[in-house]
Amino acid sequence: QVQLVQSGAEVKKPGSSVKVSCKASGGTFSTYAISWVRQAPGQGLEWMGRIIPILGVANYAQKFQGRVTITADKSTTTAYMELSSLRSEDTAVYYCARGESSTGSLDYWGQGTLVTVSS
Amino acid sequence: QSVLTQPPSVSGAPGQRVTISCTGSSSNIGAAYDVHWYQQLPGTAPKLLIYGNSNRPSGVPDRFSGSKSGTSASLAITGLQAEDEADYYCQSYDSSLSGSGVFGGGTKLTVL
Numbered sequence: 001q002v003q004l005v006q007s008g009a010e011v012k013k014p015g016s017s018v019k020v021s022c023k024a025s026g027g028t029f030s031t032y033a034i035s036w037v038r039q040a041p042g043q044g045l046e047w048m049g050r051i052i053p054i055l056g057v058a059n060y061a062q063k064f065q066g067r068v069t070i071t072a073d074k075s076t077t078t079a080y081m082e083l084s085s086l087r088s089e090d091t092a093v094y095y096c097a098r099g100e101s102s103t104g105s106l107d108y109w110g111q112g113t114l115v116t117v118s119s
Numbered sequence: 120q121s122v123l124t125q126p127p128s129v130s131g132a133p134g135q136r137v138t139i140s141c142t143g144s145s146s147n148i149g150a151a152y153d154v155h156w157y158q159q160l161p162g163t164a165p166k167l168l169i170y171g172n173s174n175r176p177s178g179v180p181d182r183f184s185g186s187k188s189g190t191s192a193s194l195a196i197t198g199l200q201a202e203d204e205a206d207y208y209c210q211s212y213d214s215s216l217s218g219s220g221v222f223g224g225g226t227k228l229t230v231l
Contacts, residue, residue: 035220037165044121045157045165045208047220061219095164104212104220105155105170112164 002027004096004110011116017084020113022096027108029077030054033099035106036070036081038092046092050099051079086117122147122216123209123223130229131199139226141192141209147221149190152212156185156194159206159225168207169194196228204230 007021022034035050049060053072060068064083072079079096094113097106124142131137141154148154156169167176169185172192184195192211196203209223 037220037222044206044225045159045210045222047210047222050220059217059219062216097165100170103153103155103171103174105153105167106157106165106210107167107170107176109164109166 002098002108004098004108006094006096006110006113009114009116011118012086014087014117014119016086017082018086018115019080019082020094020096020115022079022081022110024077024079024098027098029072030074032101033104034070034072034079035097035099036068037095037097037106039095039112040089040092043092048081048094053079083115086115088117091115091117121224122213122221123211125207125209125223125226127224128227128229130231131196132231133199133201135199136195136197137199137228138196139194139207139209139228141194141223143190143192143211143221145190146215147190147211147213148187148192150214152214154185154187154192155210156183157208157210159208161205165208199230201230204228 030053033050036048051058051070058070069082096110098108100107157165158168159165172187173185
């Protein structure tokens with residue numbers, strides 16, 4: 001049974017950074033992509049980027065280029081998403097999700113991590 | 120402004136059939152990228168409902184079905200039930216965005 005367990009809620013000041021973790025279990029971590037998706041309060045889903053751990057290569061949505069870094073540690077089967085230069089508009093629930101190899105569907109999701117950016 | 124366009128809301132009475140459209144372009148749905156659908160109940164993480172345009176993961180009732188044609192896709196729900204009330208999102212990838220993932224804006228389904 002695949003499970004993705006994310007780190008807890010964070011409160012951050014504008015201009016700071018946040019790093020959210022996503023611990024995977026029950027599957028073959030390295031060969032699947034891990035995507036990060038966020039959802040601002042009352043809004044829709046927004047794809048931020050993904051990494052394929054076995055390749056160590058990440059790609060990012062243009063909107064977040066230069067501000068987001070997605071990494072993966074194969075030894076601990078954990079993926080990370082770090083977002084810098086935080087502003088109030090970054091207040092959202094951040095989800096990690098596993099990308100199925102052949103279709104790219106996001107078949108397993110973490111429980112979400114609320115990041116609140118407030119002075 | 121989402122890359123994929125969905126109606127903001129749809130509604131139907133119990134037992135009825137509803138459809139949710141997802142309109143893209145030649146660089147995403149029309150470029151042969153698969154379309155996937157997710158259901159999000161209030162306060163919970165999204166759940167994969169349809170993958171690869173028309174396939175249901177194990178455990179998803181056959182009341183849910185998906186299709187794709189050209190630059191559009193649709194999700195159909197038959198025999199509406201109260202527990203189907205949720206937000207639904209389509210998702211694909213886009214070649215003009217370097218293969219980035221893209222979502223529709225979401226559709227709120229209300230069961231009357």
